[in-house]
Amino acid sequence: MMLDIATVQKLSEFRKTLHQYPELSGQEEETAKRILDFFKDLNPDKTITGLGGHGLAFVFEGNEKGPTTLFRCELDGLPIKEENSISHFSTIPNKSHVCGHDGHMxxxxGLGTYFSINKPKKGRIVLLFQPAEETGEGAEAVIKDPKFLEIQPDYAFALHNLPGYPLHQILLKQGAFAAASVGMSIHFKGRNSHSAHPEAGNSPAKALAKTIVALEALPQGMENFSLVTVVHAELGSIAFGTSPSTAVVRATLRAFENETRDLLVSYAEQLATQIADEYGLEISFDYVESFAATHNHPEAWKIGLDAAEELGLDIHHVGNPFRWSEDFGLFSSHTKTLLFGLGSGLDHPQLHEPNFDFPDELIETGVGMFVAIAKKLHY
Incomplete structure (x- = not known):
């Protein structure tokens, strides 16, 4: 047992407190204060605040030279109204931790509690509490922050709880683990007219309809896996005396490789531009929530596999990458990374569902995996 019973209970209660006070991406000020307060008695060798926004990093130093290993979790919650009958229900209207970031924190x-007693013998261990994962902005902000140079890692590890898999199961995969994605908005502009004389204007209605159908068919012509999901469309405004002049289509484009995602974006722009030209419309594009593909490095993967085997955990080798995205993928471009899954239960509500609640039984399993990984590099 990595932690005593009292510590496990303390972590469970802390998780429930975090669950009650979720904050959205980029707004995690109070969450960061709670984390900082938890660590005040753990005596890390260095504490970095304001990292990429409200991010925090706690550094535990060894006496001998060695690698720098980063373990990362997420601070932010979601703009989702919780629907649960739990005692630690979210107290913030229309905001919740229904992705499990409270459990990851x-x-x-718990890892900080362990390292406060069992300092690494060599190298440095960095515990990163990263902001703004849900929008895909947090990892980039952290990496671009000059303070990140102080903790530039040789390895980076993270986990994500995964409903639909047996409780405590470890899900591993070499190479691509989670997809690259981006949110794309296509704006059409025509010309208003009186709704009694629509022929005098230029409505983007037909272009909107054609674009919705054509976008979702785009992946059929792609060699590698890709997916376009139209998530929103809007035509004009509610004005019954006026024909519309504007329209917008919003879609999420995803692929297992950054290059394939970028190619898909290029094809989508070409397609929409052709449709706009066909109907004599102006067109523009903008993008949000850009996530890099998460690629697991062979060396980091082997360390994670060995750790899971030594702990006697049930291991599932994933065949295909997951379609969802995780901004931890950006760390893959800078260091040797491993993102692995931690099963949340076969019948557990899925991530982002309003009745999701992180299983506290996973806290000790997650701590155990990270400690076992750290022992291979720092002890």
């Missing part, structure tokens, strides 16, 4: 807090 509790795991890294």
């Amino acid at each position: 509790a795991i890294l807090s």
Whole structure:
């Protein structure tokens, strides 16, 4: 047992407190204060605040030279109204931790508790509490922050709880683990007219309809896996005396490789531009929530596999990458990374569902995996 019973209970209660006070991406000020307060008695060798926004990093130093290993979790919640009958229900209207970031924070807090007693013998261990994962902006902000140079890692590890898999199961995969994605908005502009004389204007209605159908068919012509999901469309405004002049289509484009995603974006722009030209419309594009593909490095993957085997955990080798995205993927471009899954239960509500609640039983499993990984590099 990595942690005593009292510590496990303390972490569970801390997780429930975090669950009650979720904050959205980029707004995690109070969450960061709670984390900082938890670590005040753990005596890390260095504490970095304001990292990429409200991010925090706690550094535990060894006496001998060695690698720098980063363990990362997420601070932010979601703009989703919770629908649960739990005692630690979210107290913030229309905001919740229904992705399990509260549990991930509790795991890294438990890791801090362990390292406060069992300092690494060599190298440095960095515990990163990263902001703004849900929007895909946090990892980039952290990496671009000059303070990140102080903790530039040789390895980076993270986990994500995964409903639909047996409780405590470890899900591993070499190479691509989670997809690259981006949110694309296509704006059409025509010309208003009186709704009694629509022929005098230029409505983008037909272009809107054609674009919706054509976008989702785009992946059929792609060699590698890709997916376009139209998530929103809007035509004009509610004005019954006026024909519309504007329209917007919003879609999420994803692929297992950054290059394939970028190619898909290029094809989507070409397609929409052709449709706009066909109907004599102006067109523009903008993008949000850009996530890099998460690629697991062979060396980091082997370390994670060995750790899971030594702990006697049930291991599932994933065949295909997951379609969802994780901004941890950006760390893949800078260091040797491993993102692995931690099963949340076969019948557990899925991520982002309003009745999701992180299983506290996973806290000790997550801490155990990270400690076992650290032992291979720092002890």
